[in-house]
Amino acid sequence: MSTLAGLGSALHLTLRRNWLFWLLWAVGLSLMMPATLSQYDTVIPPGTDPRIVIEPLRINPTMLALLGPAFDLYDKGGFVFWRSGGFTSMVAGLIGAFGIIRATRAEEDEGRVELIRSGPVGRHAPLAAAVLVALAGCVLMGAATAGLLVAGGLRPAGSVAAGLALTANGFFFVALGAVLAQVFDNARAARAWTAGIGVGGMFLLRALVDGAGPGSALEPARWAIPLEWPLLARPFAGERWWVFGLSFGVALLLVGLAFALESRRDHGAGLRHESLGRAYAGPGLSGAFGLAARLQRGAAIGWTAGLLVSAVAFGSIVLQIDSAFTDNANIAELVRRMGGTGEIKIAFLVAILGILTTVVAFMAVSMLGRLRSEEVRGHAEAMLATAVSRWRFAGSHLVWALGLPMLVLVLVGAGLPIARSMAGDGWDQVWDLARGAAGLIPGLVAVVGFAMLLIGWLPRAYPLVWVVIGWSIFTSWFAALLNFPEWVVKFQPWGHLSVIPRDAMDWTPFAIELAIGVALLVVGLVGYRRRSIVGR
Incomplete structure (x- = not known):
């Protein structure tokens, strides 16, 4: 039997159990950047010299550490993406990772995957179904964001790039979450490592690197932080479309790794095994x-x-x-x-x-x-x-x-x-x-x-x-x-x-x-x- 046998049935079940999760988050995140768009004229009132506000923002290390690198803040779309795009794409990544863990390791913890596999379903079908549904959710987030930005009067190319930033970062963390779901033997540990080391650790590194300012010795390190890649794609500031290929390419490698790791572990267990410990429990475990x-x-x-x-x-x-x-x-x-x-x-x-x-x-x-x-x-x-x-x-x-x-x-x-x-x-x-x-x-x-x-x-x-x-x-x-x-x-x-x-x-x-x-x-x-x- 093929390892992907029964993929259609697994996909139907995964979609049925997770469609509301993805729909609610897609709607919520797609409103973030358009909401920021409405505040542009408040920050830079019409008729005022934008340099008075923009220049201090563009070089200020505090704002760069919080929001990421500033490229073209004189463009309305560039300012909006800098103001909220980094945070929104980070949340999209967190949701992507939690979504894949919810549909894989959490389902395994509940015993549902074991029940599914008792039928004519291949070993990798549940994981493949979860990845496909998660990717569809990330695409939905990005497409809704791009559509709302275009409706708000921003350039289509930049709007599509902003939407792709959410999709690409979301899918990268979907892939990372799929790998961690194979490493750990419970959903709680997988979520903790994703949020703490994956998202939190990368955000802290990004803040330190970007806070050092343009031209610093740390600037090349940006390319080693996946959380920074959606920002380096430069939506509304001379889009670098190839950067999205970097996010999707590494994500595909991680998805392949997740399937390989799933083949090497026992059902219900993780690759990271707890040590056997002592033969007799200490007083603290009494x-x-x-x-x-x-x-x-x-x-x-x-x-x-x-x-x-x-x-x-x-x-x-x-x-x-x-x-x-x-x-x-x-x-x-x-x-x-x-x-x-x-x-x-x-x-x-x-x-x-x-x-x-x-x-x-x-x-x-x-x-x-x-x-x-x-x-x-x-x-x-x-x-x-x-x-x-x-x-x-x-x-x-x-x-x-x-x-x-x-x-x-x-x-x-x-x-x-x-x-x-x-x-x-x-x-x-x-x-x-x-x-x-x-x-x-x-x-x-x-x-x-x-x-x-x-x-x-x-x-x-x-x-x-x-x-x-x-x-x-x-x-x-x-x-x-x-x-x-x-x-x-x-x-x-x-x-x-x-x-x-x-x-x-x-x-x-x-x-x-x-x-x-x-x-x-x-x-x-x-x-x-x-x-x-x-x-x-």
Whole structure:
């Protein structure tokens, strides 16, 4: 039997289970750049000399680190793509990777792939179907974006290139996600490596390289960062169409590697095998909390190290904010909208804190997802067959998913101004930003509480928590810059909380949201105790 036998049936099933996922993300991402287009005249009012705004932006290392290389900002389309194209293509890549992992490794974890393969279906048919559906989703994102940009009056060639940037980056990370789905033996680990090392690591490298500015010794390193390739294709700035061939070519090689790796591993396992360990368990594994600590150890180390390094690295960018940046009212206003404070450097740090807070929430939800994956894999059923109660089993993972991210959030706040403090600006701001981060803890508790509520009562709806985080990322990064109404900007878990030193501390929203988060946690735990545990 051919390894692709039954591809049509596998394709039909994959499309049926994933069409809504791709449709919703395609619609959401396709609106990002057109929304930025509507703000062009706000940044550069008609009748004004664009050089007053453009030149400081084009060479400012802070903006280059955040948004990527600036090519032709005097063109309306070039300015729009620089402003939002890099972020949108990065999110497209993240969604592409999550989509392929959802349709492959997650389905294998659930036992559906095993059921499919029990029929006349070849070994590679489910993976091939998932890749084809993911590619169609990426094409849909790119085509919708290009169509809306053309409808907004931009040049067709540049609009098509902007759409291809989303498609190419999405497909590259689809291929990367397909490879990682073969390496790891569960979807949670594959997602964590994709988000942390794949997307997060590349974004940090891109920010450091681009922040060094044009002509720097680091500039050639851009070509070694796949996340940078859609930007180097230069939509609306003398398009380099061949760069898209680079993205698609490497993606095809990775897809071929994914099929080769699938042939070499056992079903239900990954290429990365856990070591056998000692013959007898140590004292730390004598209970549910010790086991949870062992299971969460790798994720805890990886997330903590990555977030702290990112905080210090992004905080160091504030040293490059110079007078040319602060003296330009339009540019300074962009940062103040994100940070919400008068002093430009503090506004920048507060804005970065808001973005990293959503990443910490990503960490917390990912770690709590281990509780759900243990149930899906049948391990929870075995644990609960012993003297371990449901309260204790759920609490053992909840402690890690809530306690460690709370600590990391405070450390991230303290790490952001370290570079500025070492440069002689004083150490009081380290304490201030640490307190500011601590003031955001109720939002984190609310997100984890919502995730626990879903696990306790609607476990199959657990992916809804990612919608909350995705919306929070959008409001942190884009809503303020696009002049969205204030109630939209604040319609997220951290929107009404005070952030020191931007705000004076207001304990009322702090207490209310903390109470809501705790209530969600309790209700979720009650539901987990009452419902049936569904194992394999």
